[in-house]
Amino acid sequence: MQIAIDGPAGSGKSTIAKLVASQLGFIYCDTGAMYRTATVMAHRLGLDYGDEAAIMTHLKDLEITFKPTPEGQLVFMDGVDVTHAIREPEATNNVSQVSALPQVREEMVARQRQIAATSDIVMDGRDIGTTVLPNADLKIFMVASVAERAKRRYKENVAKGIETPLDVLADEIEARDRKDSTRAVSPLREAADAIRIDSSAMTIEAEVATILKLVAEKR
Numbered sequence: 001m002q003i004a005i006d007g008p009a010g011s012g013k014s015t016i017a018k019l020v021a022s023q024l025g026f027i028y029c030d031t032g033a034m035y036r037t038a039t040v041m042a043h044r045l046g047l048d049y050g051d052e053a054a055i056m057t058h059l060k061d062l063e064i065t066f067k068p069t070p071e072g073q074l075v076f077m078d079g080v081d082v083t084h085a086i087r088e089p090e091a092t093n094n095v096s097q098v099s100a101l102p103q104v105r106e107e108m109v110a111r112q113r114q115i116a117a118t119s120d121i122v123m124d125g126r127d128i129g130t131t132v133l134p135n136a137d138l139k140i141f142m143v144a145s146v147a148e149r150a151k152r153r154y155k156e157n158v159a160k161g162i163e164t165p166l167d168v169l170a171d172e173i174e175a176r177d178r179k180d181s182t183r184a185v186s187p188l189r190e191a192a193d194a195i196r197i198d199s200s201a202m203t204i205e206a207e208v209a210t211i212l213k214l215v216a217e218k219r
């Protein structure tokens with residue numbers, strides 16, 4: 001069974017996707033983490049974020065792997081733990097540029113389909129229901145207001161000791177939405193057959209329960 005969860009930054013999709021996967025015993029694939037890892041690779045090699053040819057030369061042989069642990073999923077780049085590095089501002093602020101490169105997307109989509117072929121899966125991202133897994137059994141499109149998403153990011157940041165004003169976070173979220181929705185290749189778009197869930201006023205438990213009910217109906 002394939003469950004595709006798409007939505008804009010901060011809509012809560014990865015939190016929900018992880019919980020749904022663990023309740024169902026499915027694997028969870030965080031496709032955003034793959035684009036973020038490519039961005040960290042470019043940075044560590046000193047490559048220009050727009051240099052598609054150079055990025056592709058190195059990305060072709062780059063191994064990106066996930067390891068589930070009780071504390072959360074770890075991400076490795078050629079065996080090196082990049083779980084934290086991929087969430088640093090350097091990666092967050094440049095991943096939109098790297099993920100807009102057509103060949104990078106082609107490579108990642110191929111890898112994502114391979115991963116999905118191995119097991120029942122919950123995959124989250126921006127183009128899962130439209131491009132990566134167009135035949136997914138269930139497609140969810142999660143949305144939440146910019147104000148609510150900024151509030152959530154603010155709380156996460158405070159927990160990590162990062163102090164960014166709420167209005168700056170809201171501006172960043174809007175900018176990223178714009179970039180992700182207007183890029184030429186595989187933009188953030190709701191699949192025609194997706195079910196839209198607005199999480200602005202829902203608890204995490206309610207969102208998970210809603211999706212599990214939809215899964216049960218599909219089964």
Ligand code: DC
Nearest residue numbers: 031032033035095096099125126127
């Ligand atoms: O979900 P996230 O914030 O970790 O995603 C990071 C970036 O990667 C985001 O700016 C959009 C991009 N992305 C994408 O283009 N396609 C995906 N399937 C997943 C993420």
